[in-house]
Amino acid sequence: MTGDLLTILFNAMTWSMATFLVASGLTIVFGILHVLNFSHGGFFMIGAYVAYTVLNYFGFEIPLYAYLGGALVAAVAMGVVGVGVDAVVFRRLQNVEGVYVLIATYALLLVCDGFVKLVWGLNYLSVSPPNGLLDAIFMGDAILPTFSLFVIGCGLVVFLLLEGVLNHTSVGRTLQAIAIDPWMARAVGIDVSAVYRATVVAGFALAGLAGGLLVANQSLSPELAHIYILQAFGVVIIGGMGSIRGAFVASIFLGFVEAVSATYLPNYPGVLFFATIALVLVIRPQGLLGKEATA
Amino acid sequence: MSITTVRPLSFFLSLAALLVVALLLPHFANRGIIFLAGIVAINIVFGIAFNFAFAKAGVLSFGHAMFFAVGAYATGYMTINQDWMPFLLILLVAVSAGALLAIVTALLALRRAGGVSFAVITLALGALIHVIITKTTVLGRNDGLAGIARPPLDLGVVSIPLGVGDNYYYFLIVTCALAVLLMWGLWSNRFGRSLQAVKSDPARADFLGIDVDAKRLQAFTISGTMAALSGALFAPWAQIVSPEVALWTQSTMPVLFALLGGSAFFLGPAVGAILFGFLDYGTRTMVGVSDLLVGGLLLAVVLAVPGGILGMLSTLWNRFGGRRNNGATPVATSEVHQ
Numbered sequence: 001m002t003g004d005l006l007t008i009l010f011n012a013m014t015w016s017m018a019t020f021l022v023a024s025g026l027t028i029v030f031g032i033l034h035v036l037n038f039s040h041g042g043f044f045m046i047g048a049y050v051a052y053t054v055l056n057y058f059g060f061e062i063p064l065y066a067y068l069g070g071a072l073v074a075a076v077a078m079g080v081v082g083v084g085v086d087a088v089v090f091r092r093l094q095n096v097e098g099v100y101v102l103i104a105t106y107a108l109l110l111v112c113d114g115f116v117k118l119v120w121g122l123n124y125l126s127v128s129p130p131n132g133l134l135d136a137i138f139m140g141d142a143i144l145p146t147f148s149l150f151v152i153g154c155g156l157v158v159f160l161l162l163e164g165v166l167n168h169t170s171v172g173r174t175l176q177a178i179a180i181d182p183w184m185a186r187a188v189g190i191d192v193s194a195v196y197r198a199t200v201v202a203g204f205a206l207a208g209l210a211g212g213l214l215v216a217n218q219s220l221s222p223e224l225a226h227i228y229i230l231q232a233f234g235v236v237i238i239g240g241m242g243s244i245r246g247a248f249v250a251s252i253f254l255g256f257v258e259a260v261s262a263t264y265l266p267n268y269p270g271v272l273f274f275a276t277i278a279l280v281l282v283i284r285p286q287g288l289l290g291k292e293a294t295a
Numbered sequence: 296m297s298i299t300t301v302r303p304l305s306f307f308l309s310l311a312a313l314l315v316v317a318l319l320l321p322h323f324a325n326r327g328i329i330f331l332a333g334i335v336a337i338n339i340v341f342g343i344a345f346n347f348a349f350a351k352a353g354v355l356s357f358g359h360a361m362f363f364a365v366g367a368y369a370t371g372y373m374t375i376n377q378d379w380m381p382f383l384l385i386l387l388v389a390v391s392a393g394a395l396l397a398i399v400t401a402l403l404a405l406r407r408a409g410g411v412s413f414a415v416i417t418l419a420l421g422a423l424i425h426v427i428i429t430k431t432t433v434l435g436r437n438d439g440l441a442g443i444a445r446p447p448l449d450l451g452v453v454s455i456p457l458g459v460g461d462n463y464y465y466f467l468i469v470t471c472a473l474a475v476l477l478m479w480g481l482w483s484n485r486f487g488r489s490l491q492a493v494k495s496d497p498a499r500a501d502f503l504g505i506d507v508d509a510k511r512l513q514a515f516t517i518s519g520t521m522a523a524l525s526g527a528l529f530a531p532w533a534q535i536v537s538p539e540v541a542l543w544t545q546s547t548m549p550v551l552f553a554l555l556g557g558s559a560f561f562l563g564p565a566v567g568a569i570l571f572g573f574l575d576y577g578t579r580t581m582v583g584v585s586d587l588l589v590g591g592l593l594l595a596v597v598l599a600v601p602g603g604i605l606g607m608l609s610t611l612w613n614r615f616g617g618r619r620n621n622g623a624t625p626v627a628t629s630e631v632h633q
Binding site: 092104108109117118233268274275 | 598
């Protein structure tokens with residue numbers, strides 16, 4: 001029984017932190033630009049494929065530094081793509097109605113899908129976890145793979161870093177000011193469009209980083225974007241749209257929902273998850289965690 | 296803007312032209328093209344149904360696949376397992392199931408949430424329906440329903456075997472045309488104009504005595520019902536229904552049709568669906584290219600031509616026409632919009 005509970009707890013945390021890694025960039029872009037970015041999943045997926053290509057040079061024996069390096073390369077690559085996408089797409093969406101923005105970012109996701117299919121093909125690809133993270137820890141009946149512990153660690157580190165930057169630096173306070181009132185921020189001399197650009201680039205880099213860190217967490221296929229973006233959407237929405245702390249709490253909440261449903265309703269994966277999201281949205285459209293803090 | 300102007304003549308001429316082409320097609324096209332034409336006709340109804348809620352009442356749904364899937368699966372299930380039922384009754388039940396789902400969705404979510412949040416709720420509900428379908432044994436789980444028959448159409452006096460030759464194709468085209476006609480009526484009458492008011496300015500519409508929530512619910516229900524009809528017509532046409540019809544990628548198809556063709560125009564989604572049919576046919580063997588092309592096109596439309604193809608044509612037309620009858624019309628139009 002304790003093994004069961006431990007397994008649920010552990011699976012919940014792994015799912016939560018993997019989803020939080022993807023949702024963090026989505027949350028930041030939503031918090032500052034108020035754009036719900038469908039294509040985030042697409043760039044996360046491209047990030048994972050870029051890391052896959054890098055790690056391919058190491059064969060089956062991937063040192064940990066190479067794995068982290070691959071994630072870094074993916075992050076930088078997606079950050080650079082972010083500069084271009086911001087100039088071509090996001091910049092022009094500032095005065096467009098919300099629903100059209102949603103549709104435009106969906107179009108961008110389709111472009112990512114097509115790109116991945118053209119470059120890497122339709123087959124399932126996989127990367128094994130790096131050396132040192134291949135075994136598991138046994139605690140009673142529970143089996144805890146060390147790679148999952150690594151994913152949990154990554155999620156916590158990214159959360160703490162983002163929290164630190166947003167709440168304890170002048171950059172973070174500037175971002176919060178813009179999120180609350182861009183007009184006023186402009187009036188006091190903040191270069192709002194430069195901050196918008198930096199936000200998009202940071203969001204994209206986070207997508208690439210998540211892709212690189214999670215590349216060994218599941219197999220790679222052009223479906224990857226769709227799987228993660230729905231989970232990340234759930235997190236961002238339940239977390240009260242745009243708050244990093246909210247997204248963190250929401251990923252843990254949804255992680256438990258997912259782990260409980262995987263244990264007790266193994267034949268119906270996802271039912272409890274989507275039912276929970278729909279229910280929460282119906283009861284509280286502004287998200288579980290309200291609108292206390294933005295970004 | 297043609298969203299307020301109703302031009303019955305141009306609508307009826309366009310519909311008649313489409314109908315003539317569709318009905319003559321079996322005489323000179325091969326099986327593949329005829330099948331594609333049937334799919335395009337279904338997509339036209341699906342697209343216009345979506346656009347009815349989106350452009351007319353300002354309700355964006357990212358989960359319209361659930362209505363399409365309910366219609367398709369209900370029809371498929373009944374033609375396979377309840378073959379005593381006359382086909383028209385099957386269609387009626389399937390469409391009613393879609394209507395019921397639309398009413399429940401609207402009652403649950405539409406009053407509390409609008410805009411992007413409603414779109415995301417429908418996305419989640421659509422995903423839920425998809426998961427339920429893939430886990431339900433009577434619906435074939437991940438394999439879907441195969442071998443769906445085309446039952447005879449019993450009209451009382453005569454019974455037409457829809458399984459023979461191109462009979463089902465003709466039935467499909469005529470039913471789609473009737474559905475389009477019905478939606479056009481609702482789009483351009485007093486009811487449609489009240490939806491227009493609700494979309495443009497909910498507060499003012501409320502002040503003028505229009506029940507905003509009720510209008511939105513009605514628009515969404517009509518939209519969901521018609522989407523279910525398109526799904527119901529699809530099942531016997533493809534003769535196979537797989538869970539992909541419930542996937543959210545299916546939900547985005549009508550969004551694409553509407554925006555591509557021009558969502559402000561009643562026939563915009565029809566233009567989009569036809570164009571998409573050509574694109575899909577042209578790129579069917581190239582993996583990835585179709586996604587790139589469709590995505591790129593949609594992006595270009597939203598960024599550069601927000602009015603879609605019909606919007607662009609209408610702007611060009613006005614520019615040419617404006618030179619000749621410079622005067623009354625533009626002023627009158629702007630008056631209406633004030």
